[in-house]
């Protein structure tokens with residue numbers, strides 16, 4: 001980066017991370033509670049597993065720089081919503097929307113942004129539901145709303161995204177690989193969707 005933030009700004013960003021991490025924990029707990037409740041009442045778990053990550057400061061600054069935002073804690077907080085991220089991997093496609101509805105209908109959770117890459121897959125074939133919600137974090141001086149990005153997708157879509165991410169990452173060193181595998185992967189994304197919808201139909205008949 002040419003315009004690195006000074007020590008004072010960096011220290012503000014580090015403090016800001018504590019707040020975002022707390023927001024991430026609030027949402028993770030809500031999701032875990034929903035999943036346990038499903039187990040007790042319906043003998044079924046919509047969530048296969050979850051992963052949480054905090055965006056590394058270096059990636060955060062690079063993203064802000066790329067998007068042309070000031071590299072200050074204030075500007076980053078105002079413009080970037082995926083500092084705290086949770087990935088929810090579900091068993092079936094229906095579960096994606098079920099989780100979204102159950103989470104966003106909670107009174108202290110507010111939906112800020114929504115991108116449905118299931119209804120509108122990306123050019124690559126990528127499918128996932130991305131939502132950003134805000135949740136209050138109770139600090140010593142009172143509550144502060146914190147945005148958390150949640151990516152919700154099925155086991156199949158997650159497996160696909162991991163492989164495709166590797167391909168894109170490798171592209172930096174070998175662009176032939178995208179020419180070689182890009183179309184095939186896109187085709188697999190469509191096939192996976194067919195298979196997951198078919199399996200969901202069978203599962204629906206079994207519960």
Ligand code: 0O2
Nearest residue numbers: 055081082085115122124125126130160161162164165166
């Ligand atoms: P990381 O480390 O995964 O976070 P925005 O956040 O909305 O300002 P953008 O780029 O419009 O910026 O967000 P988008 O495309 O809705 O979501 C970005 C994230 O979605 C990526 O994070 C990936 O995790 C995932 N993603 C989006 N498109 C693809 C795709 O074609 N293939 C794969 N494998 N993943 C995708 P980052 O930025 O890569 O970093």
